[in-house]
Amino acid sequence: MRLKQTLAPLLAVFLLVNSIYTAKVAEIIVRTQGAVTTDKDFVLAYTGIKPGDTFDRAAVVRDIDALKATDRFSFVNIEAKQIDPDHISLIYVLELKPRLKSVPVIIGAREIGQRKIRNLLDLKVGDPVDDSLLAVKTSKIVEEYHKRFFHAARVTWSIELDKNEEFADVVISITENAKSSVRSITFTGNKNVSSRELKDILYTKTWNILSFLNKRGVFEAELLERDRVIISEYYRNLGFLDVAVENPEIYLSFHKIYIVFNIREGNRYKVDKISLTGNSIFDDKTLAPYLTLKPGDIASSGKINNIQTAIENHYRSRGYIKTYINTSISNADEPDTVNVSFALSEGTLVYTGNIEIRGNVQTRDSVARRELLVYPGEVFNQPALKRSERVLENLGFFSSVVSYERPTLLEDRLDIVFDVTEKPTGQFMIGAGYSSVDKIIGYVELSQGNFDLFGWPSLKGAGQKVRARAQLGTRRTDLELSFIENWFLDRKLSFGVDLYYRERGYLSSNFDERRISGAITLGKPLKVFFRRANLRYGLEEISIYDVSDN
Known part of the structure; x- marks a missing residue:
């Protein structure tokens, strides 16, 4: 009898739970906690369960995740209520996040400007806010303080709700504390290499009185692994092939950091x-x-x-x-x-197939191709391929150059592909100033490092260089124009033209001076002795005018 009394409630619970899992959803109710209600249509737009569906626990989990992903709710839950043996009501219980009423108030920020901190927060008026969101946002502020030596910096926040709990003000409080810095780096077990010698090769340096200028003493955890590796490499280069350098020990005393590297040198071979x-x-x-x-x-x-x-x-x-x-x-x-x-x-002999350059939207294909040190049909030269990468990078036309080999139908042939990314090559500068000699003076300068004299209308892509500068003042005038073609007549021969016009009114109180000049230059790179040979021919006309009668 007692057994029946015990099993009866358990059997009823089992049948109830089982009926919920097989029941159909008769209705969906949206219930909001707090003073602010939410729009039922908004909730239904982000959920997948509809009236008439069979209850599905996995669908409930998906709906909860979808509502959380809207970033509008600080609390999301779904409850099932039995209406009859075959039907249930689903109740979505939600709590809305308050919306930001005004720009966050920042207290205690002296080292980092408020504009920088607001950029790190990336919060706009009307954005939903809660503690979990602010925890993520303020962690970026802490990271920025760590970059600036402030490892003891603390950032807290408070959310102040209005009377309707719909909007809130946010206050960010920062306690910067003192700057942290690496005060000492010591080594144990280094019997054959001095501590001073090891300190010289490390990326991490200790603080000194000039650290505010040279950034010495900055603590960066990722550099410590590089330091551990470089110590190992240094020892192995000295013949200590069995050396072992343990992960460094780090001791923090408020804003002072002490680092210890433990070394087992082993034998020298x-x-x-x-x-x-x-x-x-x-x-x-x-x-x-x-x-x-x-x-x-x-x-x-x-x-x-x-x-x-x-x-x-x-x-x-x-x-x-x-x-x-x-x-x-x-x-x-x-x-x-x-x-x-x-x-x-050793492998087998391979020849160069086709060479393709991709990504050069403005730069002519021939301009890049003429700089290469590899050629179709020649024996494949991998070191020359890497040098060709560096040559293209040094042109100043591309922000990145990546080369790779591409298989062909022939086993002894490989194509070469250069993927390049172009970058801006033009510059515009303008400025003004004052000096006791020139008085008021202003200048404007235009330059293009990938110019095309005959490539109208874009005037870009031929690899030529052009520069025009005008400098005007109350007592001087300078006009300059220069042009350089680095592959004159399709040869590795540079051709340059320089023109300038200058007026000076401050050389003497009795006269003014005018100079008009022009020059042409031919240059060729050399492999021996000097790196380059230039031949220059110029003419200059000097005029004296406005001569005083005295």
Whole structure:
């Protein structure tokens, strides 16, 4: 009897829950907590459950997520109420976020201007606000303070509701505290390398009296991992191949930061033997000049890597771009010595196919192509390809240059693609000033670094350079015009024209001076001695006028 009394309520609950999961939704009710109500049509527009649908728990979760995503509600819940065994009511219980009534009030910001802080908050009048939103927004302010040494800065906020709880004022309170800075960097276990030597190679530096100018002492956590790696590399370059540098220990005392690097140096190794294997295309004698390490030398990991790179470049500049080297370092018979072996996989000879340049909307294809150091039909030269990237970047026409190889139907051919992104190459400057000699003076200057003299109407894309400047004052006049063609007659020969007109009224009280000048210049880059040779021819006319009778 007692068992029946216990099971009866449990069975009733089970049947009730089971009936809810199989019931249909008869109606949807929207209930708002707080003084401000919400529009039912707005809620239904963002929800998927409709009257007549069978109750679906997954659909309820989706509706809750959809309403939260509108960013208008600080509380969202859905309740199910049984009407009869086959039907339920769904009740959406919501609480609206108040809307920002006015621009947030900022208190305590001295190091960072209020305009900067408002930009970080990115809040506009009428935006919904609550504590979760302000927690995210103010974290950006804290990050900005950390960048400026203020690691002890604290940011709090308050939301002040109006009487209807529909709108709210937000007050941001900032306690900046003192600046944080790295006051000391110490090392343990560095028996063979001095602490001063290690400090010199670190990205992180300690604070000094000039830190407000040179930013020394800035603490950046991401730099510490780079510092740990660079210490390891420094030791390995000195032959300590087993070195281990632990993650640095950081101690914070209010606004002062102390960093400790723990180092296990290990033994210092020398080279016993160095060998090449797998090279059949180029013999040992050809590759021997690249083996800069000899038996008895310190086993520097940097020099070992340089040897590998040099041998790879030897192959890849001669068409064997799929050459790979497996470098192994093993313990030799003698203590603290190692054998270094370079095992080559040479690959096959590859030639350059087509060369394509993409993204040069304004710059002519020929202007970029003439600067390349790789050519179709030649043996593929990978180092020259990388140098071509740098040459295109140095033109000043592109913000980025990326090259890659593209397979073709022929196994011994690879196309080359250069993806470039153009950047603005024109400049306009204007200014004014005053000096005791020139008195009032103003200037205007126009320049274009990717000019096209004959490319009307855009006048861009031929790689020419033009500059025009006018400087006018009460006692002087300067007019200048210059033009440079870096590939004159389609040769690596520059041709330049310079014209100027100058008037001076301050050289003497008895006369004024006028100078009119013009010059042409031919220049050619050189590979030896001087980097460039220029030949210049100019004419200048000097006139004296307004001569005083005295």
